[in-house]
Amino acid sequence: MAAIKDEKEDNKTGKMLALFDIMIHGHPLTKEQIATRFDVNARTANRYLAAIRQYLEEAEKEDGPRRELRYSREDRTYRIAEVENRFISKSELFAICKILLGGRTYSRKDLESLMNRLLQSAVLPEEQEEIKEFVKRELFDYLDPSHGKPDMDQLWEVAQAIKKHHVITFDYTKIGSTQGTPHRALPLGVVFSEYYFYVIALPFGDDHKPDPTVDTRTYRLDRMSDVEETKIKWDVPYNKRFREGVFKNQTQYMFSGPIQHVAFLYTGRSIEAVMDRIPTARKVLQDDGSWLITAELKGEGILMWLLSQGSSVNVLAPATLRERWLTEARKICEQPTVDLKKLKRGH
Incomplete structure (x- = not known):
């Protein structure tokens, strides 16, 4: 008899934990939905809700996050309030997965494992497949980075x-x-x-x-x-x-070095892309439609980006940077034409 009683208590605890897990992720439920989902009567559903309310009150007393079990007369649902700002939403988790894929930091195997763990800890099981569907095609074509994986x-x-x-x-x-x-x-x-x-x-x-x-x-x-x-x-x-933030704002492609005042004219199509690439930049629109961009930057990593912009930029300062930019441009123009068919080519 004791074993049967213990089994019933375990079953009750499991149902209450499952209910709490659903509601803590922001999902409202009616009393009828609780009774149907967990195969209990209305009185038992009431006891589950009372236990959750008591737990939230006790957790708050122990300096836990402030959450309340609230009832909505409009749709007759119960929900744990103020959870939206404490948990990752489906859209946010989808964005995180896309950032991880775009970062190409991990091997495919490690990346898949990491994203699966994020899905399991952040959203309910029935919602995991929806996000997996969005990322699985990109993950299928994902190529491991050449450096292996970070330790x-x-x-x-x-x-x-x-x-x-x-x-x-x-x-x-x-x-x-x-x-x-x-x-x-x-x-x-x-x-x-x-x-x-x-x-x-x-x-x-x-x-x-x-x-x-x-x-x-x-x-x-x-x-x-x-x-x-x-x-x-x-x-x-x-x-x-x-300060990591200041360093990243002032450094391009991780080429550190002394601070230098950089100035160039930009005539490209997206000034927003320039400002995103150089967060410390200041822009002034000129009469001819070009933008004067000035910024204090560390090192000469900015040279790599300036060269990638082709004729959309005209480097003005410092003089040493302008000379290096022009020198590289001349070297590009002087590159010989090579017959591709005569080169060794791998598979």
């Missing part, structure tokens, strides 16, 4: 070192090299850009002090290996702390 444990280890202001040691393999070299640096921040995670760090010498000849360096996470956190602590003054 999330290593990323988290770097993040912890940033929090503690601890120096890390690691081997770093530069582009064109097959072997890593030892490095020691104080990580200041982590930035994601153009398919990769980057660690912005302050290089340290063997004397356990920052290298006075270098400001900061940018390391691609997937080229870092054997990352270890040391006990060396170095506190950066508050007014010199690294």
